[in-house]
Amino acid sequence: MQDEPTPVELTKSVADFLRSDITPLISGHQAFKLRVAINILDLVTRQLTQEAGSDAKEVERLRTLLGIDGSVTELNHALAERIAKGEVDLATPGLAEHLWATTMDKLAVDQPNYASYKRELGRGG
Amino acid sequence: MIETELSRSVARWCKGATGVTGAAKLSGGASQETWRFDIMHPKGPIGAILRRSPKGYGAAPTRAAGLAAEAQLMQLAFEAGVPSPRVMHVLTAEDDLGTGFIMQRVEGETIARKILRDDTFAAARPHLARQIGGILAGLHRLPLDKLPELRSRNATQEISEFERDYRSLNWPKPVFELALRWLRDHDPGPSVETTLVHGDFRNGNLIIGADGVRAVLDWELAHLGDPMEDLGWVCVNSWRFGEIDKPVGGFGSREDLFAGYEAAGRKVDAARVKFWEVMGTLRWGIMCGGMMQRFREGPEHSMERAMIGRRASETEIDLLRLLVPRGS
Numbered sequence: 001m002q003d004e005p006t007p008v009e010l011t012k013s014v015a016d017f018l019r020s021d022i023t024p025l026i027s028g029h030q031a032f033k034l035r036v037a038i039n040i041l042d043l044v045t046r047q048l049t050q051e052a053g054s055d056a057k058e059v060e061r062l063r064t065l066l067g068i069d070g071s072v073t074e075l076n077h078a079l080a081e082r083i084a085k086g087e088v089d090l091a092t093p094g095l096a097e098h099l100w101a102t103t104m105d106k107l108a109v110d111q112p113n114y115a116s117y118k119r120e121l122g123r124g125g
Numbered sequence: 126m127i128e129t130e131l132s133r134s135v136a137r138w139c140k141g142a143t144g145v146t147g148a149a150k151l152s153g154g155a156s157q158e159t160w161r162f163d164i165m166h167p168k169g170p171i172g173a174i175l176r177r178s179p180k181g182y183g184a185a186p187t188r189a190a191g192l193a194a195e196a197q198l199m200q201l202a203f204e205a206g207v208p209s210p211r212v213m214h215v216l217t218a219e220d221d222l223g224t225g226f227i228m229q230r231v232e233g234e235t236i237a238r239k240i241l242r243d244d245t246f247a248a249a250r251p252h253l254a255r256q257i258g259g260i261l262a263g264l265h266r267l268p269l270d271k272l273p274e275l276r277s278r279n280a281t282q283e284i285s286e287f288e289r290d291y292r293s294l295n296w297p298k299p300v301f302e303l304a305l306r307w308l309r310d311h312d313p314g315p316s317v318e319t320t321l322v323h324g325d326f327r328n329g330n331l332i333i334g335a336d337g338v339r340a341v342l343d344w345e346l347a348h349l350g351d352p353m354e355d356l357g358w359v360c361v362n363s364w365r366f367g368e369i370d371k372p373v374g375g376f377g378s379r380e381d382l383f384a385g386y387e388a389a390g391r392k393v394d395a396a397r398v399k400f401w402e403v404m405g406t407l408r409w410g411i412m413c414g415g416m417m418q419r420f421r422e423g424p425e426h427s428m429e430r431a432m433i434g435r436r437a438s439e440t441e442i443d444l445l446r447l448l449v450p451r452g453s
Contacts, residue, residue, distance in 0.1 A: 033428065033429075036428045036432055039432060043432075043435060076298075077297040079297070080297040083302035083303055083306060086306065089306065096449045096451075099299060100445060103438065103442050103445055107438050107439070114439050115369045116362060120446070123451065
């Protein structure tokens with residue numbers, strides 16, 4: 001077991017420092033790059049917070065859908081392959097719901113301000 | 126200094142020019158650069174843009190038409206009344222500036238978010254979708270026998286190409302697989318008519334002023350193919366910049382786009398437009414994957430590229446909204 005503060009707390013502290021202390025000092029292209037850097041740290045913080053929970057649910061859905069076990073990466077490879085072969089399609093019960101749930105969890109980490117995501121979130125997750 | 130070479134060049138082809146001033150690099154990629162500068166002239170300065178591939182630079186990507194073709198297309202478009210900068214000079218060996226061309230600088234805005242939000246463009250915005258329809262009709266009517274040599278791509282070839290690009294990323298994406306299946310199932314086959322296709326006609330590649338579209342830029346992906354490709358690409362959600370209920374670049378409706386296109390005497394095939402919108406959404410998603418790969422393997426290790434890699438999921442939600450819409 002590693003000591004604390006946790007990775008989330010550490011990453012967040014760096015993002016907060018850059019946002020409040022460094023942003024006012026920088027302009028031009030460097031300011032643009034600083035914003036990108038802060039966005040990266042915010043994304044990492046969201047992933048560290050949410051990934052374990054969303055991966056567990058994703059694996060659960062994939063096991064039911066595919067009838068096999070494996071890591072989240074292995075199961076995604078298996079699903080991709082079955083869709084490519086035409087063995088699984090939108091007529092397969094649970095596929096559409098699975099893809100929607102998985103994609104919403106990805107957007108929650110990658111781009112929670114993306115307009116399409118916010119619209120779909122408004123429909124109830 | 127690039128101004129030395131530019132001054133020598135303009136003296137040869139711009140009557141009365143006394144030199145150049147204010148050269149500044151606007152963008153530089155792996156194979157191309159864009160510079161702005163002013164030609165000094167007794168009648169007042171002339172705004173100009175240089176697009177070039179400097180000597181010793183890497184070859185352009187295989188999909189690119191090449192700078193010589195770009196110059197020819199922009200000139201043809203200009204002559205046909207399609208809003209386009211006038212090409213002033215195509216570089217020769219004498220210029221010692223590499224390969225490329227110099228064009229007239231058109232004033233206006235290209236940054237999509239500004240065009241969608243600034244008051245300057247408020248009066249123009251409601252008319253842009255229809256205007257774009259008319260411009261695309263003009264572009265698709267450019268005479269084939271005058272075009273430079275361009276690659277030719279139909280829907281079936283494009284699907285195969287994107288599938289190959291996607292597989293080379295070794296990136297398991299069930300939503301992309303679903304989109305590839307959908308595209309194969311809905312492949313409309315070769316179009317009745319083959320025309321010039323701009324290939325990257327979208328909000329972000331247009332110079333817009335208070336009066337509307339002033340110039341169409343970035344012709345490097347021009348090719349021969351299904352004209353409906355351009356109508357689909359301009360509707361891809363990634364180019365609506367948050368204005369998701371206005372499919373045409375965040376400006377307006379498909380109905381307005383189609384009306385502008387048909388008023389200019391050309392026919393719209395709405396099913397094909399939808400096909401190309403799905404294809405375009407997947408295309409941008411795969412390009413995001415390409416950015417991730419270049420971030421990992423390229424020497425620059427750019428943060429921006431890394432973050433574009435994480436935007437592939439935006440195209441996944443947009444593909445689901447197109448192919449498996451819920452609750453509506």
